[in-house]
Amino acid sequence: MKNNNYGFETKMIHAGYDGDEATHSVTPPLYQTNAYYFDDVNHAKSLFELSQPGNIYSRLMNPTNGFLEERITALEGGVGALAFSSGHAAMFNTIANLCQAGDEVVSSRNIYGGAINMMGVSVKRLGITVKFVDSDDMNAWENAVTDKTRLLFTELIGNPNANISDIEKIAQIAKKYKIPFMVDGTFNTPYLCRPFEFGADIVIHSATKMLSGHGQVMAGIIIDGGTFEYKNNPRFPLFNEPDVSYHGVVFADLGKTAFITRLRALIMRDFGSCLAPFNAYMTLLGVETLSLRMERACENALKTAKFLETCPEVETVNYPALESNKYYPLYKKYFPKGAGNVFTFVIKGDRERAARFMDSLELIQNVANLGDIRTQVVHPATTTHSQLSAEKLREMDVSEGTVRISVGLETAEDIINDLKQALGK
Numbered sequence: 001m002k003n004n005n006y007g008f009e010t011k012m013i014h015a016g017y018d019g020d021e022a023t024h025s026v027t028p029p030l031y032q033t034n035a036y037y038f039d040d041v042n043h044a045k046s047l048f049e050l051s052q053p054g055n056i057y058s059r060l061m062n063p064t065n066g067f068l069e070e071r072i073t074a075l076e077g078g079v080g081a082l083a084f085s086s087g088h089a090a091m092f093n094t095i096a097n098l099c100q101a102g103d104e105v106v107s108s109r110n111i112y113g114g115a116i117n118m119m120g121v122s123v124k125r126l127g128i129t130v131k132f133v134d135s136d137d138m139n140a141w142e143n144a145v146t147d148k149t150r151l152l153f154t155e156l157i158g159n160p161n162a163n164i165s166d167i168e169k170i171a172q173i174a175k176k177y178k179i180p181f182m183v184d185g186t187f188n189t190p191y192l193c194r195p196f197e198f199g200a201d202i203v204i205h206s207a208t209k210m211l212s213g214h215g216q217v218m219a220g221i222i223i224d225g226g227t228f229e230y231k232n233n234p235r236f237p238l239f240n241e242p243d244v245s246y247h248g249v250v251f252a253d254l255g256k257t258a259f260i261t262r263l264r265a266l267i268m269r270d271f272g273s274c275l276a277p278f279n280a281y282m283t284l285l286g287v288e289t290l291s292l293r294m295e296r297a298c299e300n301a302l303k304t305a306k307f308l309e310t311c312p313e314v315e316t317v318n319y320p321a322l323e324s325n326k327y328y329p330l331y332k333k334y335f336p337k338g339a340g341n342v343f344t345f346v347i348k349g350d351r352e353r354a355a356r357f358m359d360s361l362e363l364i365q366n367v368a369n370l371g372d373i374r375t376q377v378v379h380p381a382t383t384t385h386s387q388l389s390a391e392k393l394r395e396m397d398v399s400e401g402t403v404r405i406s407v408g409l410e411t412a413e414d415i416i417n418d419l420k421q422a423l424g425k
């Protein structure tokens with residue numbers, strides 16, 4: 001795609017694929033191969049020395065993954081991307097690229113329970129300390145920063161309660177202390193908001209969700225905004241000292257692509273959480289219709305949230321596009337096209353009451369997933385956030401009656417009628 005000024009929808013369909021010399025295939029081909037033959041020994045040598053670009057082995061690069069990476073880079077407005085086997089792999093590998101034992105990360109605490117476990121327990125066991133803060137409390141963010149901090153992290157729209165982080169303000173703190181700022185954009189997708197425009201340096205997605213949308217693959221992706229200056233930053237000896245495992249390269253010398261190049265050349269090479277080319281191909285299929293799906297999903301979500309707000313059985317509806325919501329001003333600031341399709345509502349009564357509602361649904365499925373074209377609900381306290389203590393759940397505002405809904409693309413009346421009949425049970 002030669003014209004970088006094309007609109008979002010055009011990029012969604014054309015970016016990253018300029019045709020295939022060998023076949024003239026209209027659609028991005030699936031290169032289902034794990035390796036690539038060398039023309040001769042000298043060719044192999046020059047590829048390994050990086051004196052000539054080219055494919056070597058699919059852990060490091062695959063053309064189908066490359067189409068996806070370039071397309072998402074274009075949609076987010078970054079300088080490069082790398083696809084991973086899942087959203088969680090994307091998240092872990094960012095931390096692995098920036099931190100070593102003894103380092104620290106500051107993260108919002110109003111995020112996916114799985115991410116809290118990963119960082120609070122497993123990453124901690126590797127000697128990297130993650131401090132969790134209330135994402136709305138800018139003083140808490142700033143107070144948690146030390147000389148050892150290597151990353152600030154939040155979800156733009158938090159899982160499960162759809163709390164919106166004021167990423168422009170968090171980015172200012174990151175800039176003040178010269179720390180990269182990473183935003184998980186899974187709930188918003190680049191169609192609703194592009195965090196680089198508000199000062200984020202790195203964006204990650206679970207492409208398992210709305211980016212692919214069809215609910216058929218696990219996938220993750222990291223996009224580098226190219227905005228962070230690693231050169232001579234005392235927080236990043238990893239980027240400023242010659243790398244013993246990579247020809248003595250000083251990654252900071254690569255400038256705008258330092259982060260993404262080190263991520264591929266070192267972290268993917270060594271930890272290997274690469275995306276299967278077939279899953280990259282499937283994700284690309286989804287991305288081609290992203291704007292249409294997001295538009296309809298946001299429309300259906302707003303109708304559903306407005307309906308739930310009128311139900312006597314429902315205590316609260318946490319959807320930022322409702323004027324009653326605490327995050328309505330931030331919704332206005334960041335989301336001119338809609339607040340996404342995932343939010344929570346609280347059913348009056350105890351856990352049994354919530355269970356009766358969930359079990360009475362006929363169309364809507366009970367699924368530990370979101371961002372599918374099918375409407376799905378889940379009970380966070382017993383599933384996605386079940387490993388968290390009662391105290392942590394309270395901190396996160398997840399109660400016994402909290403139900404998370406991911407609104408799909410079905411006929412809005414059918415979604416609403418199913419909720420209505422189940423609430424009446």
Ligand SMILES: *Cc1c(COP(=O)(O)O)cnc(C)c1O
Pocket residue numbers: 086087088089112114115155159184186187206207208209218219220370
């Ligand atoms: C699902 C999810 C993840 C994890 O992604 P996987 O693809 O399931 O590994 C991370 N962040 C958010 C916000 C998610 O919803």
